[in-house]
Amino acid sequence: MNTEMVTFYEIKNYLHFSELDIDTLKQLGPMFRPHLKEMADRFYAEIPDHPDAYKVFSGPAQIERLKESLQVWGAGLFSGDYGEDYARQRYQIGYTHVRIQLAQKYVISAMAVVREFLHEKINEQVDDALLRMQAHISIDKVLDLDLNLMCEAYFAASLQALTDINRRLEEMNQKLRESSQVKSEFLARTSHELRTPLSSILGFIRLVLDGLCETREEEMDLLNDAFQAAEHLLSIVNDLLDVARIEAGKLQVQGRPVDLRPILDQVISLTALQAQQKGIKLLDETHDKDLPRVWADPERLKQVIINIVGNAVKFTDYGYVTVRARSDDSFVRFEVIDTGIGIERERQRELFEKFKQVDSSLTRRHGGSGLGLAISKHLIETMGGAIELYSEGLGRGTHLHFTVPVWREPSDDK
Amino acid sequence: MKTVLVVEDNPLILKFYRMALERQGGFRVRTTENVNEIVTLARSKSVDAVILDISLSNAEYQGKKIDGIQIARILREDPASADIPILVITAHAMEGDRERIILATGADDYLQKPIYDTQKLVAKINELIRSRNEQP
Numbered sequence: 001m002n003t004e005m006v007t008f009y010e011i012k013n014y015l016h017f018s019e020l021d022i023d024t025l026k027q028l029g030p031m032f033r034p035h036l037k038e039m040a041d042r043f044y045a046e047i048p049d050h051p052d053a054y055k056v057f058s059g060p061a062q063i064e065r066l067k068e069s070l071q072v073w074g075a076g077l078f079s080g081d082y083g084e085d086y087a088r089q090r091y092q093i094g095y096t097h098v099r100i101q102l103a104q105k106y107v108i109s110a111m112a113v114v115r116e117f118l119h120e121k122i123n124e125q126v127d128d129a130l131l132r133m134q135a136h137i138s139i140d141k142v143l144d145l146d147l148n149l150m151c152e153a154y155f156a157a158s159l160q161a162l163t164d165i166n167r168r169l170e171e172m173n174q175k176l177r178e179s180s181q182v183k184s185e186f187l188a189r190t191s192h193e194l195r196t197p198l199s200s201i202l203g204f205i206r207l208v209l210d211g212l213c214e215t216r217e218e219e220m221d222l223l224n225d226a227f228q229a230a231e232h233l234l235s236i237v238n239d240l241l242d243v244a245r246i247e248a249g250k251l252q253v254q255g256r257p258v259d260l261r262p263i264l265d266q267v268i269s270l271t272a273l274q275a276q277q278k279g280i281k282l283l284d285e286t287h288d289k290d291l292p293r294v295w296a297d298p299e300r301l302k303q304v305i306i307n308i309v310g311n312a313v314k315f316t317d318y319g320y321v322t323v324r325a326r327s328d329d330s331f332v333r334f335e336v337i338d339t340g341i342g343i344e345r346e347r348q349r350e351l352f353e354k355f356k357q358v359d360s361s362l363t364r365r366h367g368g369s370g371l372g373l374a375i376s377k378h379l380i381e382t383m384g385g386a387i388e389l390y391s392e393g394l395g396r397g398t399h400l401h402f403t404v405p406v407w408r409e410p411s412d413d414k
Numbered sequence: 415m416k417t418v419l420v421v422e423d424n425p426l427i428l429k430f431y432r433m434a435l436e437r438q439g440g441f442r443v444r445t446t447e448n449v450n451e452i453v454t455l456a457r458s459k460s461v462d463a464v465i466l467d468i469s470l471s472n473a474e475y476q477g478k479k480i481d482g483i484q485i486a487r488i489l490r491e492d493p494a495s496a497d498i499p500i501l502v503i504t505a506h507a508m509e510g511d512r513e514r515i516i517l518a519t520g521a522d523d524y525l526q527k528p529i530y531d532t533q534k535l536v537a538k539i540n541e542l543i544r545s546r547n548e549q550p
Contacts, residue, residue, distance in 0.1 A: 195507060206530040
């Protein structure tokens with residue numbers, strides 16, 4: 001037996017709902033049935049004053065339907081059959097009230113209206129004093145039974161709501177624990193990544209200060225290494241600041257119409273030297289006629305393109321890096337294609353995730369915080385574009401593309 | 415002249431160790447990430463101490479990527495190289511890393527990056543070599 005039915009039998013028991021009550025109610029049935037319509041009219045006459053009425057009642061036609069339901073319910077009180085079908089039907093009424101969000105207090109108050117009406121009718125209609133007394137008792141019991149079952153429905157709904165809230169809290173808690181774990185790991189890796197360039201900076205300066213160099217050239221060489229390590233450290237710190245801003249929702253992007261050519265030229269000239277030193281080709285295959293103005297933050301856009309082209313050069317030891325920008329009506333689409341080391345498919349999505357990247361062996365070999373792509377993705381998306389990376393796998397090059405929205409002149413027609 | 419083997423993947427840090435150990439300590443310095451070479455050098459007693467980094471990008475052993483902790487274990491488990499002084503120098507610097515790493519590697523000592531005091535580094539290596547030699 002389910003808990004609803006167990007509860008039903010318990011309530012009947014507590015109410016001392018007896019064979020005598022059943023017989024009495026059955027006996028009252030024929031007398032009350034003609035008055036049920038009157039009861040429904042009386043009941044719904046009070047509805048306009050009901051503060052929650054607007055929730056439940058949409059108009060006169062609906063009130064007529066509800067009056068009929070109330071009469072069916074009223075007839076049920078005198079059916080003489082108070083078994084499990086009766087319980088199911090009564091629970092159902094309760095659940096309906098819960099579903100339409102009628103407050104429990106109005107159900108109790110409605111039941112009081114019905115109760116008064118029925119007691120008045122008993123006084124009017126039942127002449128036999130003994131039967132009249134028993135009728136008052138039995139009608140109270142059956143109304144109490146109904147009221148209890150309806151309140152059970154409310155209780156079950158509250159319990160369900162609390163269970164749901166609990167589950168959501170538990171899920172949230174789990175997420176917080178995971179995110180705290182991720183942040184601790186991030187902190188550990190960050191500390192690791194900061195110590196590496198710091199080692200070079202402090203170490204090389206120490207070697208010079210200790211007078212361990214034999215020539216002036218050697219000193220200059222070490223200082224140059226220290227300087228580069230310091231620049232590397234600066235780029236890590238900048239990336240960390242960007243990530244902190246993103247996390248706090250405070251990374252500002254100032255959009256305005258932007259010409260792409262100067263930005264592309266700057267990026268190409270910044271990365272060309274690096275490409276040349278590595279003996280790879282850096283090709284710009286963008287045609288100026290393909291370049292409308294875009295809506296973007298020029299500094300942030302430059303940061304993104306430097307990051308992406310810089311990565312391509314960094315991770316390509318042989319071959320070429322091609323940069324290409326083309327537009328359709330809505331977007332300029334940048335493609336950066338390289339013949340470099342590529343990346344395994346399983347790891348491609350991870351690249352864009354914050355907190356995942358610092359400390360891959362690749363970043364150690366190639367420099368950088370490894371946070372650049374996560375930052376670029378955030379910047380591109382904030383500027384209204386999208387970014388995607390594709391690689392067939394390790395050793396097979398990488399194809400990265402991203403979009404930036406084309407700027408539209410505000411239309412003149414009014 | 416004592417020889418120190420440095421196992422480290424960062425070329426700049428390698429450059430620092432080489433200069434500090436050669437010029438401040440008068441050591442001979444060998445560097446490699448090749449695990450077979452490391453094992454051979456340690457077994458043949460051609461090196462007197464090993465400086466070992468934990469995160470290595472190029473070290474492979476039997477076809478698998480391997481880190482400094484595993485390399486230290488290989489050296490310790492082989493009787494021919496079990497006695498070689500190992501100094502772990504790593505940028506892993508969170509709480510508990512020191513104990514965890516010494517326990518896992520069986521290293522003689524552990525230093526945290528950044529390492530830049532050349533005299534201390536040389537003194538530490540000398541101390542490890544000496545204390546190993548004094549053992550019965």
